[in-house]
Amino acid sequence: MWYDSSAIKLFWTLSVSGAVIALGLALVSRWLSTAGVPMPIRAIRVPECKTEIPARETAEVFGAALLFRLAIFVGLTVLFCVILYPGSGLDTAIQLWKKWDAWHYINLAELGYYGYTEEGQHLFVVFFPLYPWLVRLVSSITGNTMVAGLSVSFLCYAGGCVYFYRLVAWDYGRPAARRALLFLSVFPYAFFFGGVMTESLFFLTTAGALWYIRRHKWLPAGILGMLAAMTRMHGLLLIGAAAAELVENMGRLDWKVILRRLPTLLLPALGTLVYLWLNASVTGDPFGFVQMQEHWSQGFCWISDTLWYVLQNAISFHTPEVRYEIWIPTILLFPLFFGLLVGACRRFRSMYTLYGFVYLILNYSLSWLLSAGRYLSCALPFFLFAAVWTEKRPVVTAVLTAAMAGGFLINLFLYLSGGQIM
Numbered sequence: 001m002w003y004d005s006s007a008i009k010l011f012w013t014l015s016v017s018g019a020v021i022a023l024g025l026a027l028v029s030r031w032l033s034t035a036g037v038p039m040p041i042r043a044i045r046v047p048e049c050k051t052e053i054p055a056r057e058t059a060e061v062f063g064a065a066l067l068f069r070l071a072i073f074v075g076l077t078v079l080f081c082v083i084l085y086p087g088s089g090l091d092t093a094i095q096l097w098k099k100w101d102a103w104h105y106i107n108l109a110e111l112g113y114y115g116y117t118e119e120g121q122h123l124f125v126v127f128f129p130l131y132p133w134l135v136r137l138v139s140s141i142t143g144n145t146m147v148a149g150l151s152v153s154f155l156c157y158a159g160g161c162v163y164f165y166r167l168v169a170w171d172y173g174r175p176a177a178r179r180a181l182l183f184l185s186v187f188p189y190a191f192f193f194g195g196v197m198t199e200s201l202f203f204l205t206t207a208g209a210l211w212y213i214r215r216h217k218w219l220p221a222g223i224l225g226m227l228a229a230m231t232r233m234h235g236l237l238l239i240g241a242a243a244a245e246l247v248e249n250m251g252r253l254d255w256k257v258i259l260r261r262l263p264t265l266l267l268p269a270l271g272t273l274v275y276l277w278l279n280a281s282v283t284g285d286p287f288g289f290v291q292m293q294e295h296w297s298q299g300f301c302w303i304s305d306t307l308w309y310v311l312q313n314a315i316s317f318h319t320p321e322v323r324y325e326i327w328i329p330t331i332l333l334f335p336l337f338f339g340l341l342v343g344a345c346r347r348f349r350s351m352y353t354l355y356g357f358v359y360l361i362l363n364y365s366l367s368w369l370l371s372a373g374r375y376l377s378c379a380l381p382f383f384l385f386a387a388v389w390t391e392k393r394p395v396v397t398a399v400l401t402a403a404m405a406g407g408f409l410i411n412l413f414l415y416l417s418g419g420q421i422m
Contacts, residue, residue, distance in 0.1 A: 149196035160203035180387035188407030222267025229271025356381035
């Protein structure tokens with residue numbers, strides 16, 4: 001095969017690594033220039049719209065988002081359930097969502113981290129605790145863990161939409177906020193927001209933290225960042241987003257102000273400490289999850305190497321269905337998101353571009369990347385970039401929305417029917 005050539009592999013590594021490093025340096029340089037540090041890239045003052053959203057409008061956004069999730073479940077899930085299992089009822093439709101990681105979150109909610117083992121090993125400490133803890137709490141009310149999981153996800157998605165809408169509207173106005181929510185909601189992997197997964201909870205906590213960071217309300221930003229870090233390791237990235245915004249807003253590197261704000265900026269680290277405490281309690285080692293990740297074939301892998309094996313699998317993976325359901329979408333999504341970030345480099349605040357850059361690169365730096373699309377559904381700055389890019393482009397907006405909605409329907413059907421969408 002052509003891709004077995006060491007020369008081609010070297011060219012690939014240098015090209016991908018060079019592009020990633022160059023963009024990262026450009027983003028950092030632009031941020032430093034906003035702090036008054038002489039840099040090759042000059043600072044550009046990003047205009048602010050400062051659109052306040054009244055309580056009634058936030059309630060409307062919450063209600064519309066919740067109705068959208070219910071419509072997806074009642075309409076599409078039940079429809080697909082009837083197609084897949086004629087004569088089945090609501091209970092079957094609910095159980096259809098118990099796929100892949102959803103099994104583990106349900107078992108963790110019911111059995112706890114101590115009780116849920118496999119061959120005597122606590123393999124499931126790799127799953128962060130806030131979501132299963134919330135599901136367990138809500139299941140004491142609903143009496144059904146699956147219903148509790150779906151309820152938590154529906155409500156968190158609606159709450160996340162409110163924060164994200166307010167965030168985008170503050171800088172770019174209501175039309176951009178509506179487009180950003182539209183693109184996020186019909187993204188081909190956005191159906192996970194309605195599943196028994198962590199996507200909606202991470203969306204809520206991250207969007208909320210970014211909103212408070214943008215409004216320079218550091219304590220609520222830190223608290224929500226802590227909750228995000230108890231949902232996924234990526235919650236720690238909110239520390240960087242907060243630091244970027246603090247410095248850009250000051251227009252200088254004032255270390256006294258930075259040190260005064262440091263305790264609240266670092267609050268997300270408490271969420272990680274809770275996770276490490278959980279590992280220590282369950283496995284006896286605060287970093288027990290590192291060993292358990294080997295079972296899941298997970299670990300750090302430099303992004304050029306990740307994209308190389310993804311490309312190889314997209315071309316020649318032995319199972320055609322898996323090629324089309326996992327590897328081809330994974331390799332196509334990266335240049336699309338990377339391109340959006342390149343276009344956004346000098347047009348958006350550094351809290352968005354730096355956060356988006358690190359989030360994208362880390363998600364594509366895994367040794368066995370099976371869920372890139374699901375992870376990218378929470379890459380919030382990119383939906384903001386797309387919303388601003390499509391301003392005064394109604395045809396592009398319509399085509400993009402239709403294309404993503406088509407992918408949404410296909411992926412949802414494949415997921416519910418047992419496809420390799422995870």
